[in-house]
Amino acid sequence: EPEVTQTPSHQVTQMGQEVILRCVPISNHLYFYWYRQILGQKVEFLVSFYNNEISEKSEIFDDQFSVERPDGSNFTLKIRSTKLEDSAMYFCASTQESSYNSPLHFGNGTRLTVT
Amino acid sequence: GQQLNQSPQSMFIQEGEDVSMNCTSSSIFNTWLWYKQDPGEGPVLLIALYKAGELTSNGRLTAQFGITRKDSFLNISASIPSDVGIYFCAGHNYGQNFVFGPGTRLSVLP
Numbered sequence: 001e002p003e004v005t006q007t008p009s010h011q012v013t014q015m016g017q018e019v020i021l022r023c024v025p026i027s028n029h030l031y032f033y034w035y036r037q038i039l040g041q042k043v044e045f046l047v048s049f050y051n052n053e054i055s056e057k058s059e060i061f062d063d064q065f066s067v068e069r070p071d072g073s074n075f076t077l078k079i080r081s082t083k084l085e086d087s088a089m090y091f092c093a094s095t096q097e098s099s100y101n102s103p104l105h106f107g108n109g110t111r112l113t114v115t
Numbered sequence: 116g117q118q119l120n121q122s123p124q125s126m127f128i129q130e131g132e133d134v135s136m137n138c139t140s141s142s143i144f145n146t147w148l149w150y151k152q153d154p155g156e157g158p159v160l161l162i163a164l165y166k167a168g169e170l171t172s173n174g175r176l177t178a179q180f181g182i183t184r185k186d187s188f189l190n191i192s193a194s195i196p197s198d199v200g201i202y203f204c205a206g207h208n209y210g211q212n213f214v215f216g217p218g219t220r221l222s223v224l225p
Contacts, residue, residue, distance in 0.1 A: 004157075006157075033213075041217075042203075042215055042216070042217040042218060043158065043203060043215045044215075045212055045213070045214075045215075048212060056212055091157050091158070101146070101163075101165050103146070103148050103160050103163045103207075104148070104160070104205070104207075104213050105160060106150075106157035106158045106159070106160075107157050108156050108157045109155075109156065109157045111155070
């Protein structure tokens, strides 16, 4: 079964550094998402992306965050200047379309640790 | 904004027991989804529900889409150790974002 793949699985960075988290969504999917999960807490929406632009973003997704689809397969999340509170699991997800019968499929996540 | 509540927050059961958990919302959703998350991994889709009143099974799992479209439940029959994890519900309406509940943490005792 097709999967959403994310790299790296674990990223350790120093506060203030830039990080790029990478995702390859399922190939025939058109809508892409980033979610965040702080340890032990719920899955929180960051941003959705369709047709090469952001569809919606949450208040968490401030100016330090950006997303890009640099080619036909990758979808990236960049954090420009990481803060300690950015430490979390970051999940990429994709869905075929925004219709009622197209569920969200998640990758296995990137654990980001900011020291 | 839209919020989902899940109960119970956590549960400890004996292997072989049946499990029931539910998810409620103050607003209507047209799709309900149930996911399971194992430690260190991403949520995996278990069951998707698209019609009010729908009852859907996936092996030992059964989920129902509430008739009011404001709730859903998930049942697991004859639990086994690998059922351990966090179970999330999610609601979705066309053209809107997926909204996730806080999760139910399930522990299975041998």
